[in-house]
Amino acid sequence: xxxxxxxxxxxxxxxxxxxxxxxxxxxxxxxxxxxxxxxxxxxxxxxxxxxxxxxxxxxxxxxxxxxxxxxxxxxxxxxxxxxxxxxxxxxxxxxxxxxxxxxxxxxxxxxxxxxxxxxxxxxxxxxxxxxxxxxxxxxxxxxxxxxxxxxxxxxxxxxxxxxxxxxxxxxxxxxxxxxxxxxxxxxxxxxxxxxxxxxxxxxxxxxxxxxxxxxxxxxxxxxxxxxxxxxxxxxxxxxxxxxxxxxxxxxxxxxxxxxxxxxxxxxxxxxxxxxxxxxxxxxxxxxxxxxxxxxxxxxxxxxxxxxxxxxxxxxxxxxxxxxxxxxxxxxxxxxxxxxxxxxxxxxxxxxxxxxxxxxxxxxxxxxxxxxxxxxxxxxxxxxxxxxxxxxxxxxxxxxxxxxxxxxxxxxxxxxxxxxxxxxxxxxxxxxxx
Amino acid sequence: xxxxxxxxxxxxxxxxxxxxxxxxxxxxxxxxxxxxxxxxxxxxxxxxxxxxxxxxxxxxxxxxxxxxxxxxxxxxxxxxxxxxxxxxxxxxxxxxxxxxxxxxxxxxxxxxxxxxxxxxxxxxxxxxxxxxxxxxxxxxxxxxxxxxxxxxxxxxxxxxxxxxxxxxxxxxxxxxxxxxxxxxxxxxxxxxxxxxxxxxxxxxxxxxxxxxxxxxxxxxxxxxxxxxxxxxxxxxxxxxxxxxxxxxxxxxxxxxxxxxxxxxxxxxxxxxxxxxxxxxxxxxxxxxxxxxxxxxxxxxxxxxxxxxxxxxxxxxxxxxxxxxxxxxxxxxxxxxxxxxxxxxxxxxxxxxxxxxxxxxxxxxxxxxxxxxxxxxxxxxxxxxxxxxxxxxxxxxxxxxxxxxxxxxxxxxxxxxxxxxxxxxxxxxxxxxxxxxxxxxxxxxxxxxxxxxxxxxxxxxxxxxxxxx
Numbered sequence: 001x002x003x004x005x006x007x008x009x010x011x012x013x014x015x016x017x018x019x020x021x022x023x024x025x026x027x028x029x030x031x032x033x034x035x036x037x038x039x040x041x042x043x044x045x046x047x048x049x050x051x052x053x054x055x056x057x058x059x060x061x062x063x064x065x066x067x068x069x070x071x072x073x074x075x076x077x078x079x080x081x082x083x084x085x086x087x088x089x090x091x092x093x094x095x096x097x098x099x100x101x102x103x104x105x106x107x108x109x110x111x112x113x114x115x116x117x118x119x120x121x122x123x124x125x126x127x128x129x130x131x132x133x134x135x136x137x138x139x140x141x142x143x144x145x146x147x148x149x150x151x152x153x154x155x156x157x158x159x160x161x162x163x164x165x166x167x168x169x170x171x172x173x174x175x176x177x178x179x180x181x182x183x184x185x186x187x188x189x190x191x192x193x194x195x196x197x198x199x200x201x202x203x204x205x206x207x208x209x210x211x212x213x214x215x216x217x218x219x220x221x222x223x224x225x226x227x228x229x230x231x232x233x234x235x236x237x238x239x240x241x242x243x244x245x246x247x248x249x250x251x252x253x254x255x256x257x258x259x260x261x262x263x264x265x266x267x268x269x270x271x272x273x274x275x276x277x278x279x280x281x282x283x284x285x286x287x288x289x290x291x292x293x294x295x296x297x298x299x300x301x302x303x304x305x306x307x308x309x310x311x312x313x314x315x316x317x318x319x320x321x322x323x324x325x326x327x328x329x330x331x332x333x334x335x336x337x338x339x340x341x342x343x344x345x346x347x348x349x350x351x352x353x354x355x356x357x358x359x360x361x362x363x364x365x366x367x368x369x370x371x372x373x374x375x376x377x378x379x380x381x382x383x384x385x386x387x388x389x390x391x392x393x394x395x396x397x398x399x400x401x402x403x404x405x406x407x408x409x410x411x412x413x414x415x416x417x418x419x420x421x422x423x424x425x426x427x428x429x430x431x432x433x
Numbered sequence: 434x435x436x437x438x439x440x441x442x443x444x445x446x447x448x449x450x451x452x453x454x455x456x457x458x459x460x461x462x463x464x465x466x467x468x469x470x471x472x473x474x475x476x477x478x479x480x481x482x483x484x485x486x487x488x489x490x491x492x493x494x495x496x497x498x499x500x501x502x503x504x505x506x507x508x509x510x511x512x513x514x515x516x517x518x519x520x521x522x523x524x525x526x527x528x529x530x531x532x533x534x535x536x537x538x539x540x541x542x543x544x545x546x547x548x549x550x551x552x553x554x555x556x557x558x559x560x561x562x563x564x565x566x567x568x569x570x571x572x573x574x575x576x577x578x579x580x581x582x583x584x585x586x587x588x589x590x591x592x593x594x595x596x597x598x599x600x601x602x603x604x605x606x607x608x609x610x611x612x613x614x615x616x617x618x619x620x621x622x623x624x625x626x627x628x629x630x631x632x633x634x635x636x637x638x639x640x641x642x643x644x645x646x647x648x649x650x651x652x653x654x655x656x657x658x659x660x661x662x663x664x665x666x667x668x669x670x671x672x673x674x675x676x677x678x679x680x681x682x683x684x685x686x687x688x689x690x691x692x693x694x695x696x697x698x699x700x701x702x703x704x705x706x707x708x709x710x711x712x713x714x715x716x717x718x719x720x721x722x723x724x725x726x727x728x729x730x731x732x733x734x735x736x737x738x739x740x741x742x743x744x745x746x747x748x749x750x751x752x753x754x755x756x757x758x759x760x761x762x763x764x765x766x767x768x769x770x771x772x773x774x775x776x777x778x779x780x781x782x783x784x785x786x787x788x789x790x791x792x793x794x795x796x797x798x799x800x801x802x803x804x805x806x807x808x809x810x811x812x813x814x815x816x817x818x819x820x821x822x823x824x825x826x827x828x829x830x831x832x833x834x835x836x837x838x839x840x841x842x843x844x845x846x847x848x849x850x851x852x853x854x855x856x857x858x859x860x861x862x863x864x865x866x867x868x869x870x871x872x873x874x875x876x877x878x879x880x881x882x883x884x885x886x887x888x889x890x891x892x893x894x895x896x897x898x899x900x901x
Contacts, residue, residue: 393809
């Protein structure tokens, strides 16, 4: 049994990872857009893209057929808010590119060249069914953390799907500390930096005129101009209910900004305001402790209540481990399904919960026409699972990214194999591989 | 019962020691007697438990799937809880009292309450503001004189989350890992109380928190003092144990006249009364600690955060040392780099004592889910482990490692009625605790908002009394 698993994993490694045309048939098919699973479904991927998915889909002649044997087949998980690719070992500084606290730049920072597709967290997250991730920088020397990216977790040398896909800023206690010590300083600094960027856009000479008094530098201004005109979505970390309301009001001065709220621990207290503003939220849904005074109202029913109010809710894994354990997304979504049957609690239906870790984050970052579901035209990120993907311990048996079959072998698998029998044999363990 | 335990503890104390006992208001002082004749005597339980268990009702749960905590399973089973104890457990034919509260468990599961052997609730409470940071006395690499119970804030909202969402009925609160010897731990019943004494598990032995590896050498190395290396860690430990051995010999010879709180704790370890809980990630370091324990004559109860136990599972089985582990935490620090998701099942397969722990105010709320992930990883490798066997990782094994396995951790007649009724299979993501009993008293009921504890801190705040 164990040996058979190993052999099939080895076979996958050996297979060249080129885009292939593939039809997966006999699937319990999850499209990922909130619709119900389809028994006996088929998904057809050609040239790296989904061309058809559903019941009664005809398999084109001459295409590779994979029989899912009735197992669950879904789009790959989209990690809604992560640092995957930015760190190998968090406490080893040289490997950790999350934050740049000593940089003289802020909004202009671009994580793309820091991303490491060869890092071991890529393979581990992929082996847990995560195929795409929204990656945000952690922080900079200034108010804005910089520009994040949307990435893929394929076994290749280039993970950037879309660079500069978002700008990140932390409001609340963290942002206040950066801005000078109070929320008043935070909101003023935010506004003044954006106004400076707007002036720079109208007349680039202004920055030079301000000289060392300039609130921002050219690279930062360039990035903020794209925030002001709505080209780059602005992801705002915010938890306290009143902070959320004040962040929503930022659009009075900058109406084109595309806001995405991250954290939103007390969002349920102002759910109708968020819904009316048509702003998507990314939540870490099991946060239920008053970790600080911004999270006094924390409850696991937050996600369900926000969704019930009409807020587009994506489920992420942050405030926990945001680089190594993206696979927790399925567990967290599963917990929301469990909450739905608990008296007095709010959760989500299975279909809605799965969408919250696939199409919802794709939509939040403005890429739902490209990633996050198995609707025709999306990337060919497909996972066959050994069981219900939202259940504990379910794992992919096959993963395709952009239509390419992926290795699911991790460094952890190699360690486990070496120590299946811990005792050393005729030679030390170092010879056992 | 509680009184009996306390009395016997005190009796044991006076056998081993002599002197300043504060008991029943009566205080003896060493100075009132010639020191040469009477060695120093002191009370080993100066902050005694005042926990007595809350009022119980004769309760029957029937038609329920039971994991007994020791690896047994009863389908369509019944349990009788009487006067705070498990009275009977059996199948559908078991005779049941007619005057009991009856809970129908159809489609549900009943287990012993979860025991978290590694928690910082209360000493690193929520909100985690600086004023609440009471887990590390990081002013000296060895502080065996500090007691975590003196840091525990009983109003930490985390206790109620662990109860209501996690089904946790007992837990060990440890000092942090900044120090090689961080101080004494305390085992609590997970009941709300005005005082920590009102939570203390009656008669549970004390633990000593020790820490290997990166943390102590980083904390003290960065202060420019010893230890700054792993060899420094061992040198400081060995020097301290050497001192403790000398102190213990003096004590055994009746020659201790100056009470030393630090040495008293370590002497308690050397005499086997205090259990060692050693934070240790790497296999090679665990092997060295095992030798150090033999060098000085103590035993390690449990290696905590033991992410590399799978590399030496055979040694751990032979030495009878437990591993307290996460299912899949990895990569956050160098000594957690070789973590594998099969660690827990590999340790179990080797016949070594296997425990799932949290070290986290969030994961303590779903230790059953952590065990489920580890179980799935084991089965994926082809290992045959039943659900009921895996439950030993969550209750009976941690109970034994804490020295309370004779009283709780499994559903055997006469043991404490620390019980959780789950609204489905507890190894499913879709399942939650429905009812939790501690010593037979119902302390949480998902169907009854009045049985949802609200700490002082949460009163008058947004979301008071919410489902959480």
